Amino acid sequence: MISAVYYDYESGTEVNDFNKEVELLSDKEIDARINRAKAYNESLSGNEVLHDAYSKAEEAAGKREYAKMLEVHEKMGHVEIPRIHQDLPLFAGTTERVLQEGLGHLENTSLPVGGESTHTVITGHRGLPDKKLFTDLDKMKLGDMIYVHNIQGVLAYKVDHIDVIEPSDFSKLKIVKGKDQLTLLTCTPYMINSHRLIVTGHRVPYTPEEAKKHEAAQEPWWYKFLNVYRNYLIGLAVALILYLLYRLWNKRKKKVT
Template sequence: MRRRGRGASPPPTRSRENADERGEGHVNDDVTAATAQTRARPPRSDARRRPRWRPSVLLLVTLAAAVTGATVFAYAPAAQWLADYNQALIVDGYPQSVAAAVPGPADQRAEAHRYNEALSAGAILAADANVPTSSARTGQEFDYASMLRTDSGVMSRIQIPSIGVDLPIYHGTDEATLRKGAGHLEGTSLPVGGASTHAVITAHRGLPEAAMFTDLDRVKKGDLFTLTTFGEVLTYRVIDARVVDPADTETLRQEEGRDLVTLVTCTPLGINSHRILVTGERETPNPPQSVVAAGGLAEGAGFPWWAVAYLAALVVIGVYGWWAGRSTAARSRLAGRDAPADAPME
């Protein structure tokens, strides 16, 4: 046998070789476990890229339908509120328009009285007409459009406290005029009062965007309404309220010595086959409450509660949409985690 030199290292023993093999085995096991965990768990970058709100098509359709429905329900009160707001602005500006009118208020009222004295007939409610017509003529030439004229186009103001009406009165009864407020029927007495006069004021009923004379059927005998014309307050007490069949043509004429005003609108709502007539006779002297109300500002449209309700509905719809979309995304993420991992390669 050969002897080993002093500088030669001894050969590895069997026990050391076994230890090395066990160490390598543990390393391989750790690598395999780490690889499996990596496959089972999505990368951080992928998780961040996933949307946190993932609505379904059904959810989007539902949200769109809910918003549309809320808007439709809010339209009528919103339109009426805006109409009331605009009419209040016009009514509140009427005294300034009268003060700036040329000729002045006293001269214009005097001219209106001369116009009334020249009238020869009253108004006719035709069966096929939406508003009354007039066969009246004046004994001398008068320019109706120049009577009680202001820059704003408003000739008077009507207030019916029992039903909360406060409207400007314009010349004529064409459709464009009646969309803005009440109209004075040309050919009937101008609303300045006086013996043997009969003025006819008409307005729409049942408009979705404005109240106008919608509640005129609620006015009863004994109720008061007020006309304010170029600074003069005229109070009328209701003496008659009736529904007229236009097939039985009825004429509204002046009555000797009486100061009358008739308010006219159509009925039933949406059909307009009949007419509501509310006639008032002049009350003198003016009741104090009428004078006070006539000198005050219009009540206006009030607080827009419809806007609060509409915004609240949109908030509820938005919160529900956010929650439902998040739930859909969460279910999708859980489904991805529960999917089986890829089988390890052999």
């Protein structure tokens, strides 16, 4: 519990750091980077070669160079999912190191900049002892919103398909001509991992007001409480642990004397 709360704090810090660093980029640099990313996406259309993100061979062969144009301090952006109360840093590639830190962009799928004939696939682990990540992805519903924050702004996607597929079935991850799609991918069933759960959405206009409505509608009171007071709760937990360690040390000291 404490480690999960700490990760929420840590990932929140990474998200804030990304947003602050993006503010330092000039409009000219942002436009140049986005244009390079779009050129990369155009080269993929109809020619993508996909691999399972969780196969050992792909973990070893993961490459990050393709996404350099979108990175700020190694992060491509962050992904906000109101339904499961997550806002997670997004990294390039699907190596185990990446997936232990946050979400990974699946190689050979469209970079997360949107546009016609694009399909971005983002992967994340379930069941890590110290992080939730995509643990609750099975709670997603049709009509839910997903927000991808990149160096240029925010892309909004509305969930229209939720499927369970074989690890070798990439048919639902391919680019569909004329469509702008995003898929979140993780292992399923929970802790068995024999299949892949995919949550797919299509691009819709982004408005901050609409995003706030979705966030408020799907955020229970206890989550708001944790969000506001998490720093205090972390401090309290650390203080309690230190106090218990002190008591234990003091008892042992008295026994010795």
